[in-house]
Structure formats: structure tokens, C-alpha cells
């Protein structure tokens with residue numbers, strides 16, 4: 001069976017599908033109808049770009065029906081100015097209301113993460129969503145156990161001091177690992193995948209930004225991520241499968257406070273050539 005079908009009545013033979021195909025598996029010569037190159041299946045990423053870019057809805061991939069490609073709602077797209085303000089206004093949130101986020105909204109956030117780019121369109125980001133605050137507290141306590149072990153091993157005195165402060169906060173009843181957030185979202189993937197780390201980080205970033213648009217707050221859980229890959233009891237408590245690494249985790253919930261100003265950031269470290 002051919003990789004894709006071309007509706008010859010709709011196709012205007014403009015070759016856009018062939019030009020946009022990232023792996024160049026669509027042959028378009030002499031303005032004939034596009035056809036798959038030899039062994040096209042082997043190289044196809046199933047990214048759907050050929051279907052999505054065709055202005056005439058003339059092309060369908062055999063694996064995906066056209067109804068699975070909703071039209072872009074152009075009137076809903078934000079302006080550059082809106083996006084800029086939105087991105088600059090997002091803050092890491094460390095004080096959360098004691099209010100759970102609905103399961104449906106959490107599922108909607110995860111669903112949006114599917115649309116993040118992934119290396120070779122592999123889409124191999126795995127998610128673990130914690131909705132149980134007692135379990136999240138237990139995960140934090142395991143991170144603290146790991147931090148206590150690390151304090152004895154790390155040569156850098158500044159890092160040691162920072163870690164000691166985390167431990168003393170914990171001992172005073174303040175959780176600075178997940179900041180008492182009602183939810184924790186962990187991404188993981190097979191460490192054999194060349195783009196595993198980037199894929200997870202980008203997907204979690206998509207989720208974080210969408211969460212912000214929904215009035216939610218997030219904060220990356222860096223200590224938990226490091227501990228997840230280094231401390232077996234935490235790995236086990238997270239349920240990370242064999243061969244997988246955690247590439248990013250974020251706490252999430254309704255923020256207690258709203259930010260009113262945008263703190264400035266350093267000038268970009270850029271080389272223009």
C-alpha cells in the first residue's frame with residue numbers, strides 16, 4: 001500500500017508537499033502528481049507536514065485520516081506582542097493554594113504536551129502525574145535524604161551551603177523541594193534515545209506555558225530531577241522504568257500570589273557572525 005494518497009481532483013500540482021517534507025520522500029517532477037520515493041515508509045517520520053501544509057486538502061497519509069488534522073484556527077492565534085508579554089510574565093511559583101487541580105485539566109495539560117517538537121518526531125516522552133499530596137511529600141523526603149548524602153560528597157562549599165539550607169528548612173517544616181505544591185509532573189524517556197533530554201524538556205515547557213495560560217503556577221523541580229537519576233529509593237518511588245531517565249519535573253498548582261511586575265534578566269550571551 002502506498003504511503004499516501006493524492007486526490008487528483010483536488011491536487012493543484014504545486015509541489016508544496018514535496019518541498020516541505022523534512023525527509024524528502026515525496027517525489028514531484030515535471031509537475032506530475034506527487035508520489036512516494038522508493039522505500040518512503042522507511043524514512044517517513046509520520047510528522048504529517050505534507051497533509052497539514054497542502055492548501056487544497058489533496059493529500060492523506062494512509063496511517064492518519066484527514067479528520068485528525070483540524071484546520072488551524074487562525075483567528076485564535078495570539079499576536080507577537082501578546083506572546084512576548086505572556087512569556088515574559090510567566091514566573092516560577094513557589095507558594096500554592098491548598099486547592100487541587102482537576103484531573104481533567106491535568107489531562108488537558110498533558111495532552112497539549114504531545115504537540116511539542118520531538119527529535120525525528122519520535123514522540124517518546126513519558127509522563128508521571130502525582131495527584132496525591134502525601135505521596136509528593138514522601139518524594140520530597142527522599143530528595144532530602146539524597147541531599148544529605150550529597151552534602152558529604154560535594155567539594156564545592158557554596159553548593160554545600162545551599163544544600164544544608166534546604167535540609168534545615170525541611171527540618172523546620174518547610175518543603176523547598178516541591179514547595180508544598182498539590183501536583184508534581186515528571187517526564188522520563190529511554191536514555192537510549194538521542195533526543196530524550198531535549199524532547200522531555202521541550203514537552204514540559206509546553207505544558208508549563210499552557211498551565212500559565214490557565215491560571216496555574218509551575219516551578220521546575222531541579223533537585224528532584226537530579227535525585228531521581230542518582231538515588232535508587234527515589235527512582236523506585238517514582239516508578240521509573242529500567243533504562244529510563246528523568247529529564248525534567250515540575251510542581252504545579254494554583255498560585256497563592258499574582259506577580260505584578262516583570263523582573264529584568266541579563267543581556268543575552270550572543271555571538272553575531
Ligand SMILES: Cc1cc2nc3c(=O)[nH]c(=O)nc-3n(C[C@H](O)[C@H](O)[C@H](O)COP(=O)(O)O)c2cc1C
Nearest residue numbers: 090091092093094176177179219220221222223224
Ligand atoms: C532546570 C531548572 C531547574 C530548576 N529547579 C528549581 C528547584 O529545584 N527549585 C526551585 O525553587 N526553583 C527551580 N527552578 C526555577 C528557577 O530558579 C527559576 O526559573 C529562576 O529563578 C528564574 O525565575 P522565573 O522562572 O520566575 O523567571 C528551576 C528552573 C529550571 C529551568
